Amino acid sequence: MSFSTPTAHPIALITGGSRGLGRNAALHLTQKGIDVILTYRSRQDEAQAVVQQIEAQGGRAAALPLDVSQTASFPAFVESVKALLARHWQRERLDHLVNNGGTGLHLPIAQTTEAQFDELMATHLKGPFFLTQALLPLIQDGGSILNISSGLTRFSIPGYGAYATMKGGLEVLSRYLAKELGSRGIRVNSLAPGAIETDFNGGALRSNAALNQFVSNATALGRAGLPDDIGPVVASLLSQDSHWISGQRIEASGGMFL
Secondary structure (H helix, E strand, O other): OOOOOOOOOOEEEEOOOOOHHHHHHHHHHHHOOOEEEEEEOOOHHHHHHHHHHHHHOOOOEEEEEOOOOOHHHHHHHHHHHHHHHHHHHOOOOEEEEEEOOOOOOOOOHHHOOHHHHHHHHHHHHHHHHHHHHHHHHHEEEEEEEEEEOOHHHOOOOOOOHHHHHHHHHHHHHHHHHHHHHHHHOOEEEEEEEOOEOOOHHHHHHHHOHHHHHHHHHOEOOOOOEOHHHHHHHHHHHHOHHHOOOOOOEEEEOOOEOO
């Protein structure tokens, strides 16, 4: 069975695309000729700055508010996406979904509260599960879904037990989605970054020299990761260069803890 590729620029929706890895991925998608709908939780100014940067590079982009932990808001969000596609692109469907938005938690399991656990679950597993479900009718046959996981599902660093548990569930979800959506030609993969210098967890990896050295020593390529190490991988996995990759966990960690 074959699936035709739309002649117009493909469109990707990236949750949490206003900062960090999501922002970097959006900019690299533009370089691949993929237009972007990015979501933000509260910082509309940051999101609009990314949109303007993409447009300055000759791409097309737009931003919508979304809290991925609030599943009750998803029906209205889907309607907003439909209206945006019609208004901005004269299209009814998008091509790619990147479930990227999220927050971190660094606490031992013994000190993690049920409320903290539930917040991580809502953001990193329940949210992507039901957001993907809600957007499936809008995703083109032959498109793709990419779920952003973490290297912490392979190696264990004390303090990330609850966070990594959610990401492990997300990787299982990716495989099941790949199986169930294969008849539509929709590829589904999970991307697991290693330790990256962003504002994640308060930007600790950037500001804590001892932590940065620990990561560098544990990484085959000898340094902590940068957003520019991840954005191109996202763009590649969504592009037709990766048309035969589905149901896979791809780790981009520079070789951490080999």
